[in-house]
Amino acid sequence: MQSYLGTIVAALAAAAIALFAVEVAHRVIRRVGRRSLLLTELTDHAHRSIQVAATVVAVQFAVRFSTGYAVGDQWRQVLLHLLVLGVIASVAWLVASLLVVAEDTALARFRVDVPDNRHARRVRTQVVMLRRLTIAVIVVLAIGVMLMTFPAVRGIGAGVLTSAGVVGVVAALAAQSLLGNVFAGLQLAFSDAVRLDDVVVVEGEWGRIEELTLSYVVVQIWDDRRLILPTSYFTSKPFQNWTRTEAAVLGTAEFDVDWAVPVQAMREELRRLVEGTELWDGRVCVLQVTDATGGTIKVRALVSAADAGSLWDLRCLVREHLVAWIRDHRPTAMPRMRTEIGDAESNLAWQWVRPRRPVRRLNDPEVPDDARVFGGSDDGDARSEAFVGPDEPAESRR
Secondary structure: OHHHHHHHHHHHHHHHHHHHHHHHHHHHHHHHOOOOHHHHHHHHHOHHHHHHHHHHHHHHHHHHHHOHHHOOOHHHHHHHHHHHHHHHHHHHHHHHHHHHHHHHHHHOOOOOOOOOOHHHHHHHHHHHHHHHHHHHHHHHHHHHHHHHOOHHHHHHHHHHHHOOHHHHHHHHHHOHHHHHHHHHHHHHHHHOOOOOOOEEEEOOEEEEEEEEOOOEEEEEEOOOOEEEEEOOHHHHOOOEEOOOOOOOEEEEEEEEEOOOOOHHHHHHHHHHHHHOOOOEEEEEEEEEEEEEEOOEEEEEEEEEEOOHHHHHHHHHHHHHHHHHHHHHHOHHHOOOOOOOOOOOOOOOHHHOOOOOOOOOOOOOOOOOHHHOOOOOOHHHHHHHHHOOOOOOOHHHHO
16 A cells, blocks of 8 residues: 555655646746747747656656565556557647747748738748648647557558558548548648738639648638639639739720710829829729620720729729719719701701711820730839730730
8 A cells, every 4th residue: 555655655756846847847948938939939838848758758657666565466557558659649739839930930030911921921831731730740740659569450550551452442442532631721821822821712702812731721701701622623623812922913904985075184183193192002004995885885994003992992093083973073974875856858957957066186195004904114013024925025916
């Protein structure tokens, strides 16, 4: 009885000493490492796992050395085996925590709260995907090592560690869809096709990449809904990525108006509007007639903004302002249907009546800059160069 009591006391004492030592080290590291990001992350994220690992290891050694009187007894072997399993699990947890600390320290060097954060978001995506993969690998290895401590199932443990043979083939065939998503997730992480916080249009929905895992991608839609898609979707189907190279984007607002609309005056009004709002980034402001059929003409206003959210608000502002401007200042430009009545011989009035208004001609033969998408400004010239075919040099079109 005294031997059992001594074992319990030894185990409790070992646990207390381990916890005390870890707590002292924790306080010292926290005090010394106030200016060190690595030490701060270590004390914040790995403290609990270090406590558990140190306690389990200390108890395991205390029980092993204090139960010499029971060598060969079944209860001692079972207890030591359970403690060994606890040591393996706690060490795996500790290793995973240390990896998370290292990854968080690396991520802290790349800020995503700056305008040009494309590289930072790319690194963040890769690190997050690697974190999930390494934790999964650590769990599999820990389970394999724990299985190998059982003599009867040591072969199963070896199979888990090697991931080979018939079991691996059968598992791969059974989980073909899951493995396909896992490999697709790795491909997304390192191909730079999509990153965390990228603005995308997928399945007709506009949103941003909120979460990217090895098996699925969460898209936060603009109205706060969540669209859950498998990672293989982004490697097998087309989608729009509005922020792959930069956040600045272009958008349009289209109007069906009467042929009597003064296009140049409408163009000047658009320019006055965008120059007076902070939503416009100053790059592109173009108004063009893109179609003239069916008794009306289609006028398209093309504007630019620093990001997708600002562009949406700017497009809505342009529509509201130009609709009000046409209604209040150019009511004759509102869409309308015309009916002409001729005389008994089907002669129409416009065939013999001289036009009341003289034909207006532009004094300057040059097209204004805000009437061209491809050219007229540095941004327009760059866009023109990007869309020149291989057999069509830019100089030949000017």
